[in-house]
Amino acid sequence: MTRLVASNAILVAAAVSALGALLTPIAIHKGRRDWLMLSYAAVYTNFVLVTLATLALVWGLVSHDFSISYVAQVGSRATPTFYTIISLWGALEGSIVFWAWVLGMYAAAVVWFNRHREGNLVPYAAATILMVALFFHILLIGPANPFQPVVPVPFDGPGPNPLLQNHILMAVHPPLLYLGYVGFSVPFAFAVGAMLAGEVANDDWIRLTRRWTLVAWGFLSAAIIAGMWWSYEVLGWGGYWAWDPVENASFIPWLTATAYLHSVMVQERRGMLKLWNLNLMVGTFVLTILGTFLTRSGIISSVHAFTQGTIGYFFLAFIAVVLLAALILVAGNSDKLGSEGRLDAPLSRETAFLVQNLFFTVFMFTVLIGTLFPLVAEAVRGVKVSVGTPFFNRMSVPLMVALLFLMGVGPALPWKKAAGAELKGRVLPGVVVGVLLGVAALLGGARNGYAVLAYVFAGFALGVNAAEFVRGANARVKAHGELWVTALMRLVSANRRRYGGYVAHIGVVLVALGVASSATFKTEQEATLKPGETLTVAGRTVRFKNAWGREEKQRQVIGATMELMSGSRVVGIIEPRMNYYPTQQQPVPTPEVRSMLSGDLYLNLMAFKQDGSNITVKVIWEPLVPWIWFGGLVVCLGAIIGIWPSRERQASRSGSANAAAPPMTEGRA
Amino acid sequence: MTTKKTKWGALAAVGVLVIAFGWLIYGGLDSNVVYFLTPKELLAKGADGYDKPVRLGGQVKPGSVVWDDKALSLRFSVTDGTGEILVHAKGAPPQMFKDGQGVVVEGRYGKDGVFTSTNLMVKHSNEYKAPKQGERPAEMYKSLMKSAGT
Numbered sequence: 079m080t081r082l083v084a085s086n087a088i089l090v091a092a093a094v095s096a097l098g099a100l101l102t103p104i105a106i107h108k109g110r111r112d113w114l115m116l117s118y119a120a121v122y123t124n125f126v127l128v129t130l131a132t133l134a135l136v137w138g139l140v141s142h143d144f145s146i147s148y149v150a151q152v153g154s155r156a157t158p159t160f161y162t163i164i165s166l167w168g169a170l171e172g173s174i175v176f177w178a179w180v181l182g183m184y185a186a187a188v189v190w191f192n193r194h195r196e197g198n199l200v201p202y203a204a205a206t207i208l209m210v211a212l213f214f215h216i217l218l219i220g221p222a223n224p225f226q227p228v229v230p231v232p233f234d235g236p237g238p239n240p241l242l243q244n245h246i247l248m249a250v251h252p253p254l255l256y257l258g259y260v261g262f263s264v265p266f267a268f269a270v271g272a273m274l275a276g277e278v279a280n281d282d283w284i285r286l287t288r289r290w291t292l293v294a295w296g297f298l299s300a301a302i303i304a305g306m307w308w309s310y311e312v313l314g315w316g317g318y319w320a321w322d323p324v325e326n327a328s329f330i331p332w333l334t335a336t337a338y339l340h341s342v343m344v345q346e347r348r349g350m351l352k353l354w355n356l357n358l359m360v361g362t363f364v365l366t367i368l369g370t371f372l373t374r375s376g377i378i379s380s381v382h383a384f385t386q387g388t389i390g391y392f393f394l395a396f397i398a399v400v401l402l403a404a405l406i407l408v409a410g411n412s413d414k415l416g417s418e419g420r421l422d423a424p425l426s427r428e429t430a431f432l433v434q435n436l437f438f439t440v441f442m443f444t445v446l447i448g449t450l451f452p453l454v455a456e457a458v459r460g461v462k463v464s465v466g467t468p469f470f471n472r473m474s475v476p477l478m479v480a481l482l483f484l485m486g487v488g489p490a491l492p493w494k495k496a497a498g499a500e501l502k503g504r505v506l507p508g509v510v511v512g513v514l515l516g517v518a519a520l521l522g523g524a525r526n527g528y529a530v531l532a533y534v535f536a537g538f539a540l541g542v543n544a545a546e547f548v549r550g551a552n553a554r555v556k557a558h559g560e561l562w563v564t565a566l567m568r569l570v571s572a573n574r575r576r577y578g579g580y581v582a583h584i585g586v587v588l589v590a591l592g593v594a595s596s597a598t599f600k601t602e603q604e605a606t607l608k609p610g611e612t613l614t615v616a617g618r619t620v621r622f623k624n625a626w627g628r629e630e631k632q633r634q635v636i637g638a639t640m641e642l643m644s645g646s647r648v649v650g651i652i653e654p655r656m657n658y659y660p661t662q663q664q665p666v667p668t669p670e671v672r673s674m675l676s677g678d679l680y681l682n683l684m685a686f687k688q689d690g691s692n693i694t695v696k697v698i699w700e701p702l703v704p705w706i707w708f709g710g711l712v713v714c715l716g717a718i719i720g721i722w723p724s725r726e727r728q729a730s731r732s733g734s735a736n737a738a739a740p741p742m743t744e745g746r747a
Numbered sequence: 748m749t750t751k752k753t754k755w756g757a758l759a760a761v762g763v764l765v766i767a768f769g770w771l772i773y774g775g776l777d778s779n780v781v782y783f784l785t786p787k788e789l790l791a792k793g794a795d796g797y798d799k800p801v802r803l804g805g806q807v808k809p810g811s812v813v814w815d816d817k818a819l820s821l822r823f824s825v826t827d828g829t830g831e832i833l834v835h836a837k838g839a840p841p842q843m844f845k846d847g848q849g850v851v852v853e854g855r856y857g858k859d860g861v862f863t864s865t866n867l868m869v870k871h872s873n874e875y876k877a878p879k880q881g882e883r884p885a886e887m888y889k890s891l892m893k894s895a896g897t
Contacts, residue, residue: 440768447772451780462783466800469779473771604838606816664841664869684839694816694839 081146084134085225091127091182092215094120095208102205106198114201121189121204124211125182132179135224136166145231148172148224154237156632156660160249165238167252170374170389171224176253177370178214180260184290185211188264192286199282203271210263213396221389237632240659240666247308254301255328259366261294262335266363269356273407278356279414284342289721291342291359295335296717302328303589303710314667314682316602316698318706319593321470326449327369330442334362337438339579340431340488347493348428349418353408354435356415360404365446367397377453423495430488437481444473479531482590485583486512486539489546504542504549511541524598532594536587543583550577575720582716588709595677595702602698604684608691612643616699618679619643620652625690634658636665638683638693642672654683654695677701781853786830789856798855803832803862809846825852825862832856836864844869 098120105113138146139153139162152165152172167173185207192200218224242248265287272283305328306318319325338358344351371377375390421428448465455463490504515537519530547566554565570577605613607622614620623639635655642650652672656665669682678700685694781800789796789803808824808831815821821836834852844850844867853866 436764443768444772448776451776455780464781464783464802465776466779466781468800469775472779473775604819606819606839692816694819696838 080134080138080141080143081225081227084131084138084146085223087127087131087134088178088215088218088225091124091131091178092212092219094123094127095212095215098124099205099208099212102201106201117201117204117208118189118193120208121185124208125186128175128179128182128211131218131225132166132175135172135175136163139163139165142235144233144235145228146224147226147228150228150232150235152238153235154632155234157237157243158632161238161243164249164252165242167256168238168242168248171218171222173252173256173374174214174217174222175224177256177260178211178218180256181207181211181214181263184260184264188267188287188290195286197277197282198275199268199271199277199286201271202274203267203283206267206270206274207263210267213392217389217392221392236661237659240633240657240662241312243632243659244657244666244668245308245312247304247311251301251304251308254297254304258294258296258298258301259328259331259369261290261297262331262359262362262366264290264294265359269359270404270407273356273411276411276414278352278411281345281352284345284355288342289723291335291339292717292721295332295339296714296721298328298332298335299717300710300714302332303707303713307707310703311669311671312666314669316600316669316680316682316696316700318703321445321448321465321467323449324373326445327372330445330449331362331365331369333438333442333445334358334365337435337442338362341435344428344431350420350428352417353412353415356408356411360400360408364397364400364404365442367393367400371397372449425491425496425501427488427491427493430484430491434481434484434488437477437484441474441477441481444477445470448473475528478590479528479535482532482535482539482587485586486535486542489580489583490542504545507545507548508538508541511544512536512538519598522599526598529594529598532590536590536594539583540587543580543587546580547577570719574722578716578718578720578722580716581719582713585709585712585714585716588705588712590709592702592704592706592709595705596700599701600698602696604694604696606685606692606694613695613697615679615697618697618699620679620681620695620697621648622693622695625686625693632659635668636683636686638686638695640681640695642679652679652681654681656683656686673704675704678703783851785827786825786832787827788830789832789862790830796856797858800853800855801862803834803852803854803856805832805850807844807846807848807850812840812844812846814840821867825850832862833860834862834864834867836867838867840867841869 098117101113101117101120105111105117135146135148137143138149140159142149142153142155144150144153148169148171152169153162157165165172167176185204188207189200189204237243265283268283268287272278277283302325305325309320309325310316310318335358338355341351341358342355345355371390371393375393377390421432423429448469451465452463455461486505486508490501490508492500512534516530516534519533524530524533547569550569551562551566554560554569555562558565560568601616603613603615607613609622609624612619612621619642621641621643623641625636625638628635628637635657637653637655640652640654641648642652650672652670654670655668657668658665667682669680671681672679678698680698680700682696682698683693684696687693779800781802783802783804784792784796786803786805789801803825805825805827808826811822811824813822816839819838821838821840822833823836824831824833826832834854836852836854848869851868852862852864853868854862854864856862
């Protein structure tokens with residue numbers, strides 16, 4: 079019953095999406111605006127149907143309806159309900175259902191908010207999104223069908239992949255990633271819509287999708303950080319980034335999206351880079367699909383690659399169609415995409431954005447080439463190779479250091495042309511903080527040139543960005559006689575996108591400090607301990623008390639009780655474990671992390687004697703790693719500030735011209 | 748400066764950048780690509796195989812494992828039936844490590860004929876699938892459950 083409801087909902091949703099998308103050009107050519115309402119209705123109907131299918135699948139999981147193929151594949155009666163629900167995205171088919179649902183939600187929301195807009199932009203954008211939705215419905219009908227019948231119905235199933243039910247972050251990382259990935263369909267659809275409607279000359283597609291792009295970017299940023307955190311907490315190797323293809327798959331579109339967020343400001347203020355921005359947005363969308371292809375087709379083996387099958391060909395065909403269509407559209411519209419402004423001076427914010435875009439693009443291609451190279455090498459030369467971390471580090475570390483520097487330079491430079499004296503005042507706080515951090519790093523024992531530069535430039539960016547808040551607030555205090563805190567609040571809320579951006583910059587600095595510190599000052603040691611023996615790493619001592627075993631409902635646990643010592647006093651208990659799931663021979667490492675402001679003490683149980691007489695434990699001191707997670711939160715806060723509707727906009731919601739007015743305080747407060 | 752000149756200048760600059768970038772990428776890939784090899788393939792490379800990053804795949808030769816838990820030193824041979832290479836690893840072996848087990852060892856093959864491992868992975872199917880009957884986790888931790896109680 080549940081199965082039939084769900085699979086028919088997907089069939090109908092596919093038909094509705096196809097009809098709605100086809101109707102749009104017909105309605106526009108016949109001049110029947112009233113028909114367009116029907117294609118908008120198709121967007122809403124699609125959302126309702128996909129929601130129905132998603133709920134049905136969740137219900138099937140929760141009610142252990144093993145007659146549904148997906149439930150039989152990932153369900154198990156022993157799995158706690160929470161992990162049963164989130165196993166919706168624990169394997170290929172369910173994750174495509176979830177993807178289609180997120181896409182349906184975005185489509186319905188974006189059409190609803192823009193339903194009264196005249197012109198052909200929104201109808202064409204809606205049709206584009208429906209075509210993307212249709213692709214995912216085809217996947218769900220064909221190679222990724224979760225609703226196949228299972229005969230005979232088994233009594234129980236194997237449960238989800240142990241790695242995916244071992245940590246709470248599995249409830250957080252995948253939805254964030256989908257919200258981010260799929261969110262870029264909206265600006266992409268509007269870019270395509272603008273080209274189809276012949277409206278690329280005005281910047282409406284950018285204004286209408288400005289918040290959507292930021293929403294998608296915020297979710298993707300959060301997802302990347304959450305993925306790092308998951309890897310750190312679950313995989314037991316004490317790291318958070320390995321340049322693994324699946325990590326790269328999430329990072330590559332983030333790079334182009336971040337480039338776009340900056341270069342789009344050049345278009346809004348100066349009328350330049352129109353063609354470039356269009357390409358960045360189409361590129362970001364294609365890279366999200368490419369990322370899904372890499373992680374879902376089984377072409378690379380990892381925890382994300384669920385199965386080998388024909389689904390890869392569908393993705394490749396879709397990417398080819400999108401690229402070809404985009405190429406034709408961009409070529410057909412290129413005459414309308416000329417630059418209105420030009421660079422006035424080499425020392426200006428425009429230049430900083432141009433250089434930033436150049437670096438981000440180079441970064442993107444570096445990671446992309448490194449990720450795809452093994453696939454190409456195997457296809458062309460038949461050799462099995464992998465591209466090691468040294469390649470990525472060697473290429474990306476200089477880029478990251480340079481980008482930190484730019485993050486301080488950009489906000490300090492005014493549009494058009496910088497005046498020397500003013501520039502000095504804005505750069506000075508950054509120079510001071512940068513020098514301080516650099517000296518601190520040298521005193522702390524950092525000897526690697528890039529590491530020291532990373533501290534200097536992180537401090538520089540921190541100083542410049544933070545000083546912008548102080549300067550702005552001080553100016554308001556002088557002009558309006560407000561309290562300093564009030565002035566700061568009003569400063570930010572009057573110009574959310576700009577200050578949201580600076581908040582995000584400060585978040586990135588925190589992440590960078592965490593990464594630089596853990597890469598430079600990480601200390602680790604592994605030892606075999608008998609009960610009562612201690613191990614000291616980076617001045618922190620742990621003592622092995624005893625090993626123990628425990629039966630839990632869905633797994634068996636072996637753990638070691640380690641006492642954190644301060645002198646001869648026990649100040650804490652840390653219990654790294656190994657979890658044995660009945661469906662997997664290999665135990666799942668379950669390290670325990672004790673977080674402090676100055677860093678993490680990371681304990682992982684490596685081995686144990688069966689009689690409990692000794693254990694082997696790895697103890698890692700990870701300086702400033704918690705700052706990475708906190709910095710990620712700050713980045714998201716910046717995105718939220720930028721997304722939050724400002725008061726003026728709420729007052730006159732109907733006029734898009736009003737919302738589009740560029741912030742006027744940009745000159746100098 | 749005419750617009751035409753600017754255009755050519757920009758094109759030239761982009762060209763130079765693209766070439767420089769390509770050269771950097773090529774150099775980076777050339778020295779950092781890690782090959783997957785079996786012992787036989789690695790031995791066949793002769794002197795070319797020394798001191799290059801390699802992922803060595805094969806089985807742990809039964810009876811070859813020497814584990815010193817105080818020095819955390821692990822020595823064993825990896826074999827593919829024909830070739831055989833002595834591996835030296837630091838740190839505790841993974842729980843599933845045993846004679847005859849498929850392993851992938853990352854590291855470099857030295858001139859002394861010893862492969863120094865930086866990362867030892869037990870090979871198990873990467874694709875997740877439910878085990879068959881009789882594949883349930885080994886009995887090894889049962890005794891600890893009983894002895895330690897809690």
